Amino acid sequence: MKLSARDLTRLIAKPDPALAGVLIYGQDAMRVSLKRQELVAAIVGPQGESEMRLERLAAGDLRRDAAQVLDAVKAQGFFPGARVLLLEGATDQSTDAIKSALGDWQKGDAQIVATAGALKASSKLRKLFEGATAAGAVAIYDDPPTREEIEADLTRAGLTRIAPEAMRDLTALARVLDPGDFRQTLEKIALYKHGDSAPLSPQEVADLAPASVEAGVDDLLHAVAEGESAQIGPLMVRLHAQGVAAVTLAIMAMRHFRALHAMNCDPGGPSAGIQRMKPPIFGPRRDRLLKQAQGWGLVRLEAALATLTDADLTLRSSSNAPSMAVMERALIRLAMMARR
Incomplete structure (x- = not known):
């Protein structure tokens, strides 16, 4: 059969x-x-x-x-x-x-x-x-796991007390990780929660999920999108010392603001748009991005994308302008736009 x-x-x-x-x-x-x-x-x-x-x-x-x-x-x-x-x-x-x-x-x-x-x-x-x-x-196909399979993995790992928001984040995490990596993550969470009767929280899921290699850049992009212009200089100095190129920052900033733009373009608004993002966004980062998308609005996001496009073209041209200075100026402009 x-x-x-x-x-x-x-x-x-x-x-x-x-x-x-x-x-x-x-x-x-x-x-x-x-x-x-x-x-x-x-x-x-x-x-x-x-x-x-x-x-x-x-x-x-x-x-x-x-x-x-x-x-x-x-x-x-x-x-x-x-x-x-x-x-x-x-x-x-x-x-x-x-x-x-x-x-x-x-x-x-x-x-x-x-x-x-x-x-x-x-x-x-x-x-x-x-x-x-x-x-x-x-x-066995490469399809994302079903809710039934995820619940079976959670039961096997001994995780039974889970907040609804944390369950949502675990479901999103299961869709972006390989099955083996997802099980290892659950085992790590189960070990961390051993003896703790409090329900698993979204923050704990985010803290124990596999770390992103883009975490340092994310700090910079969040500062820009939230209008924290004073943080941009120190963060860029640290990223430059780590070897992150200006062109890399331009690409990732463009990706970040395109995501915010896509959320606002959804007919159901940013709340519906963020649910359609691939890969899925979960945890505190989801709430943070949703707040940014709602705060910027469609018109200002289109202006932000134009600013980033100009900066990217300058970086890729034969201009002698210092690349990190060009990128820093563009990001500060965006941070000032966020505060208007």
């Missing part, structure tokens, strides 16, 4: 002992591996004594002895409980060996969990699992 990602999530939450096998396949090996780990752990339990009920086979070994799959499925273990035969790197050449095992499978035999890379609709291996009544195949 053909399984969806949601079906797999439910199967992980409550394994079906009547299911002979599951094929998990997809282009992203990391995503496939994570789902395989979850399913195996759900059936036999976490690592430890459950390893005694887990048999591993490499698909390449089946070329020499195809009967290994059936033997492993029928083998009787010394430890009670459900057993799993993990078959990694399966290909169409593994189809016959797996077909024989699925055909002879009976309740109480080891359940087959097979993984594979991207498989076409014409794949023999994929057709085998999709056509079986007691087995299933599920494709």
Whole structure:
């Protein structure tokens, strides 16, 4: 049978002992591996004594002895409980060996969990699992995780007390991080919150999320957009000492003010516009950018973009003007516009 990602999530939450096998396949090996780990752990339990009920086979070994799959499925273990035969790197050449095992499978035999890379609709291996009544195949795509998957990850990490705003930020974070990085972030948050009964806050999510390499520049851009002209000089001195070029500042300032402009151009206003931003904006930064967009308005943002375009053209021209001075003057002009 053909399984969806949601079906797999439910199967992980409550394994079906009547299911002979599951094929998990997809282009992203990391995503496939994570789902395989979850399913195996759900059936036999976490690592430890459950390893005694887990048999591993490499698909390449089946070329020499195809009967290994059936033997492993029928083998009787010394430890009670459900057993799993993990078959990694399966290909169409593994189809016959797996077909024989699925055909002879009976309740109480080891359940087959097979993984594979991207498989076409014409794949023999994929057709085998999709056509079986007691087995299933599920494709893992690079789509953002569903709310159900995010909640399962949070439960697994032991995070149950979460403020609604923090949940919104975690959902946005899950959409921009790789699954492995997102889980590591949740583990870090869970370790930080261990013994703390207070709900997880948006500020804690922002503080514990992976740091951005643009954080120093963000400080400068926020100062400009909020009219804090006195902070521009010291921040630019620090960024220049770190090796940040004037052209880089121009590009990032243009990106920042274009984002504010896009928010204001939304028919529903900045509040609706910020929800459409890609990648999503979350945490205190979201509230800060929304306030900036509302404060500037569409007309002044268009003037700000014109000022930045002039500065960028000057930097890229043959002018002998000091590049950092040109950029600093432009940013101070923008800060003065914000205070009007």
